[in-house]
Amino acid sequence: MDVFFKDRIAQSNAGTNCRKGIHDFVVQNPEHMADLVELATDISNKNHYKAVWIIELLAESHPELLSPFTELICHSAAKYKHESAIRGI
Template identity: 65%
Template sequence: MTFFNRISKSSASTNSRNGNRDFVLQNPEYIKDLAAFATDLTNKNHYKAVWIIEMLAETHPELLIPFIDSICGIAAQYKHESAIRGISRTILFLSTSKKISLTENQQEKFIETSLDRLIGVDKIAPKVFAMYALSHFAKTQDWIKEELQIIINKDFANQSAGYKAAAREVLRKINR
């Protein structure tokens, strides 16, 4: 079975996603193909590759360093709900990783994408991940604090309990 078939036939089950992640970790020569698969929006299964990218970003972000520019370039264009959730977590993990350093341009792209997710019509999870990523960037870029406060306060009353809990935590962090 080819690597692309392996991803295409995978499911959202934990075992399936973990199996693909472990396969890539044991065969790092496939990371380039994985990144190409995940950033190819014409491929109907791109979101399945995003799942693996997300898992790698969480535990082995250094493996993604050569592909961060590609991820930055495509992150805002995802439309599939599962890809949006996965790329939002990927941005959070890459932004907060102590193992890698994002360039100024990469940070700007991730900030822009996170702001778009936060104010957009996405589901709650991508909004929460965007909030957390932005609160991290706010440590070095003061203007983000004000933007976050405005957006969160504007949306707060109409959001879910999960969003509100995350929003309170983010507001506490940025107001320290």
């Protein structure tokens, strides 16, 4: 996993500009989709819900980027306990 990307997610906040910035970065660099999904589906990671925020934005704007990961995301959805992750999925 790209450490820079992981740190960017960890340091993010719920602000619209922050989430939009990461969203735009992923759209321009789709090779980070696997890292994003890995973070979002790892509920043991304390920042998983922040990755879910970005997945939520991508689902609205670029759902085709999520297609290869749909099964994994759906399988993980039932395991979420953090309110921000549940709401995002």
